[in-house]
Amino acid sequence: MTQWEPVIGLEIHVQLDTRTKMFCGCALSFGEPPNSRTCPVCLGLPGTLPVVNAQAVHFALMMGMALGCEIAPRSIFHRKNYFYPDQAKNYQISQYDIPICSGGRLGDVRLHRIHLEEDAAKLVHLGESGRIHGADASIVDYNRGGTPLCEIVTEPDIHSAEQARDWLNLLRVTLRQLGVSDVNMEEGSLRCDANVSVRPAGSTELGTKTELKNMNSFRYLERGVTAEIERQIALLEAGEPVVQETLHFDPASGRLSSLRSKEEAHDYRYFPEPDLVPLVPTEDMIGAARAALPELPADREARYLAEFGLAADPARLLAYEPQWGDYFERVDADGKAAANWVEQLRARIGADADPAASKVTPQALAQLIGLVGERTINAGAGRQVLDALVAEGGDPAAIVEREGLGSMGGGDELAGVVAAAIAANGDAAEKVRGGNAKAMGPIVGFVMRETKGRADGGEVGRLIREQLGV
Amino acid sequence: MSDALSLTAAAAAARVRAGDLDPAELWDGYRARAAADDHNAFTWVSDAGAATVDRDAPLGGVPVAVKDLFATQGVPSQAGSRILEGYRPPYTATAVERLTAAGAPLLAKTNQDEFAMGSSTENSAYGPTTNPWDPTRVPGGSSGGSAAAVAAGSAPWAIGTDTGGSIRQPAALCGIVGLKPTYGAVSRYGMIAFASSLDQAGPFTRDVTDAALLFGAMAGKDKCDSTSVGLPGPVELPRRTDLQGVRLGVPEELSGEGIEPGVLASFTATLDLARELGATVEPCKLPHAPHALSAYYLIAPAEASSNLARYDGVRYGFRADGARDLLHMYTETREQGFGAEVKRRIMLGTYALSSGYYDAYYGRAQKVRTLISRDFDTAWERFDFVVTPTAPSVAFALGAKTDDPLAMYLNDFCTVPMSLAGIPGISIPSGLSEGLPVGFQLAGPAFSENALLDAAHALEGAIGFDSAPWRTA
Numbered sequence: 001m002t003q004w005e006p007v008i009g010l011e012i013h014v015q016l017d018t019r020t021k022m023f024c025g026c027a028l029s030f031g032e033p034p035n036s037r038t039c040p041v042c043l044g045l046p047g048t049l050p051v052v053n054a055q056a057v058h059f060a061l062m063m064g065m066a067l068g069c070e071i072a073p074r075s076i077f078h079r080k081n082y083f084y085p086d087q088a089k090n091y092q093i094s095q096y097d098i099p100i101c102s103g104g105r106l107g108d109v110r111l112h113r114i115h116l117e118e119d120a121a122k123l124v125h126l127g128e129s130g131r132i133h134g135a136d137a138s139i140v141d142y143n144r145g146g147t148p149l150c151e152i153v154t155e156p157d158i159h160s161a162e163q164a165r166d167w168l169n170l171l172r173v174t175l176r177q178l179g180v181s182d183v184n185m186e187e188g189s190l191r192c193d194a195n196v197s198v199r200p201a202g203s204t205e206l207g208t209k210t211e212l213k214n215m216n217s218f219r220y221l222e223r224g225v226t227a228e229i230e231r232q233i234a235l236l237e238a239g240e241p242v243v244q245e246t247l248h249f250d251p252a253s254g255r256l257s258s259l260r261s262k263e264e265a266h267d268y269r270y271f272p273e274p275d276l277v278p279l280v281p282t283e284d285m286i287g288a289a290r291a292a293l294p295e296l297p298a299d300r301e302a303r304y305l306a307e308f309g310l311a312a313d314p315a316r317l318l319a320y321e322p323q324w325g326d327y328f329e330r331v332d333a334d335g336k337a338a339a340n341w342v343e344q345l346r347a348r349i350g351a352d353a354d355p356a357a358s359k360v361t362p363q364a365l366a367q368l369i370g371l372v373g374e375r376t377i378n379a380g381a382g383r384q385v386l387d388a389l390v391a392e393g394g395d396p397a398a399i400v401e402r403e404g405l406g407s408m409g410g411g412d413e414l415a416g417v418v419a420a421a422i423a424a425n426g427d428a429a430e431k432v433r434g435g436n437a438k439a440m441g442p443i444v445g446f447v448m449r450e451t452k453g454r455a456d457g458g459e460v461g462r463l464i465r466e467q468l469g470v
Numbered sequence: 471m472s473d474a475l476s477l478t479a480a481a482a483a484a485r486v487r488a489g490d491l492d493p494a495e496l497w498d499g500y501r502a503r504a505a506a507d508d509h510n511a512f513t514w515v516s517d518a519g520a521a522t523v524d525r526d527a528p529l530g531g532v533p534v535a536v537k538d539l540f541a542t543q544g545v546p547s548q549a550g551s552r553i554l555e556g557y558r559p560p561y562t563a564t565a566v567e568r569l570t571a572a573g574a575p576l577l578a579k580t581n582q583d584e585f586a587m588g589s590s591t592e593n594s595a596y597g598p599t600t601n602p603w604d605p606t607r608v609p610g611g612s613s614g615g616s617a618a619a620v621a622a623g624s625a626p627w628a629i630g631t632d633t634g635g636s637i638r639q640p641a642a643l644c645g646i647v648g649l650k651p652t653y654g655a656v657s658r659y660g661m662i663a664f665a666s667s668l669d670q671a672g673p674f675t676r677d678v679t680d681a682a683l684l685f686g687a688m689a690g691k692d693k694c695d696s697t698s699v700g701l702p703g704p705v706e707l708p709r710r711t712d713l714q715g716v717r718l719g720v721p722e723e724l725s726g727e728g729i730e731p732g733v734l735a736s737f738t739a740t741l742d743l744a745r746e747l748g749a750t751v752e753p754c755k756l757p758h759a760p761h762a763l764s765a766y767y768l769i770a771p772a773e774a775s776s777n778l779a780r781y782d783g784v785r786y787g788f789r790a791d792g793a794r795d796l797l798h799m800y801t802e803t804r805e806q807g808f809g810a811e812v813k814r815r816i817m818l819g820t821y822a823l824s825s826g827y828y829d830a831y832y833g834r835a836q837k838v839r840t841l842i843s844r845d846f847d848t849a850w851e852r853f854d855f856v857v858t859p860t861a862p863s864v865a866f867a868l869g870a871k872t873d874d875p876l877a878m879y880l881n882d883f884c885t886v887p888m889s890l891a892g893i894p895g896i897s898i899p900s901g902l903s904e905g906l907p908v909g910f911q912l913a914g915p916a917f918s919e920n921a922l923l924d925a926a927h928a929l930e931g932a933i934g935f936d937s938a939p940w941r942t943a
Contacts, residue, residue: 040559040560040561043785044780044785045541045561045785045786046541046547046549046554046557046559046662046663046781046786047539047541047547047563047658047659047660047661047663048561049695049696049697050696051695051696052696079776081775081776081779081823085782085784085796088785089779089780090779090780090782132796138796140784267824269775269820269823269825269828270823271823271832274666274667274697275658275663275666275696276696276697277696277697
């Protein structure tokens, strides 16, 4: 039976978080009344002209540098011509054969290009169909029209739905760290289409691809790509061809339906936008973009692995969520221990919370880690101290003192408690003597109850074995 | 009163500044003339009373007529098209704003070929404009309304746009001065676009001094037009009365075949005058100029096909009734809203940009455009200016070429090369042929307007043309 290899490339549209639109001075819209964030330019009124948004160019340069792209010394805008009411001019100003960024790489996926363009307006179709065909009327809200977009196109380097999802998440956290976009899939500031094909494993030729649209969450992306891979494999195994087409993912049914076949494809009649001059980044623009680059999640993850010796999961978690990574780095303690305790804090206050705004200062957490490390308190008591810190803040040592959580030493007091525990758990003691070390549990539990958790677990075990002569 | 209206704009502005003339007299006098115009030169005339103007403003309150395709806030701006019938923009074009700020209030909007596509102003949805020299003849186009208004004396001066000759050719046919500036010298913001890489605004005036004055007030970099460029220096009023040391090149490709004998005679006589003023006159070569018209009729329609896509009935202007669905609304609106010439060019341009044809048509035309620019660059090594007849003929009869688009296109034979190269050209009246004005074109390197205006001024003085037929009528 043939083994099949999926081949996946992604096309991502990112709404840039600029102050104004791509080609006019209108502020970006966040749910304002329809058509209230418009002007003669973004409405395409006769005689108006576009002017390129410098901040959008700055963001595109930052993205290009962060992702290792080649920055075009001179890129140009083109007009993409098609009639539809969501384009006020009936053409979209985009980039075509010379995009601002080419090549590059993020993680294990190569990038093909990044280019700048303008977003379309929002159409609302009134009536039962919900689509333009059969609608009672269609109305247009031009607030979104002209919002700056970066289109990022990958090479077909992805080979599973899970990899597609994980890579898109890496892109998301990278762009968020760059501060160029809200990157919110549900709200549409990050949109992803996937080109999917399959081929016999080991083949170097690409199969016929389909384009998947409308997967507006990470889960839908994974489900949509999975469904399409399965559909294509089933077709090929039945000896039927895959037809090149655009497919629409329906989240309700999890199914894909055809949007339009290639035969109806538009001729966009691209030509250089004569209302704009070529985009030539100056040394100052390049320098400003470079100066604005933060450390990126992938770099931070690598640093956490190498510098702090963290395991893969905590390294990724802290690197991908910058507020947690930043906090982690301010905890002056052994890296692994710090990562462990930061994760515990995260579990308590929630992943979306900002730890820097919590009552637990990095200094307090470091002090707590120190108390546990030097066995002044044991781990269980440490968790109680963390609970108290989350609730009221303050000084860990003072909390230990106040709550009486200090570890009992290994002295006579503890030995007495252990003796009492053995006496009270005769059956268990017999089993331990008989060589079953695991039977120690009830005895340890007794000690911990008696000492309110302050006893050191290792010391308790040693005393039990000593007293039972094993 | 009629004395004030017979003054050039510069002279009138000087009198206003000196306190010898009330600008309200100019406003009321020209408004009355424009309202009584019988050449269909205007699509709208202000009915406002004289505004208070700053007497020290550079343009001294001398009112200006503006081609219909300039967006003017609250005032009909229809670009000669039914598809923009009744359209009143919410903003004003930069060039018009600058003129208003410099003290030239908006007197009227002038008739034009629809979307500036034409050479006779017969392609207007609002009827043809006639030539003040002979009302059975066309005024040229596309800015025929502006040219006729100035020639008839119903406006002291006017502005228009030139894409392939639409200022220079009507100026020639109406016996006035028309300047097409360097591409980028005047902002295009608010000019309803025909062909974005070629469109350029400029003045229609009674003499060269007025042209310099009006051009200086409208020119300059505009942050709303990325393709606009700051001038290298201020626009000077021309003073020159001789052409000592000026080297004129006569491109043989544009001054022989296809030019009417009467036009050629006036052209040759003007060259003699230039020599008398001290100029040297030598033949020069623009080898690719004969291909300019072909390249132009690919590039301009291609850009137009995209620029005019926005007229779809969705947002403003005309919308056809009874549409069944979206596509039907588009096709009916555009079928009924556009005239025949506009539809012809949209189809030509759409074809030229189509997948599989782009390289052969649009791409090749752009290469020809580059070669034409290089021809001019080579010419500037030996010459200060290139001179040609502005148009191959004098004003022709209404209807004479409306059924023959190619004959109509040939009107721009001598003006299109400069448009493709983006260089400035000026047409001044050089005399009469068959009792009708003939235009003489001077073209210079990019941003040579000051020198160009100076040379035109010297020639104008030697020619002594009387560009005021209404005074003898």
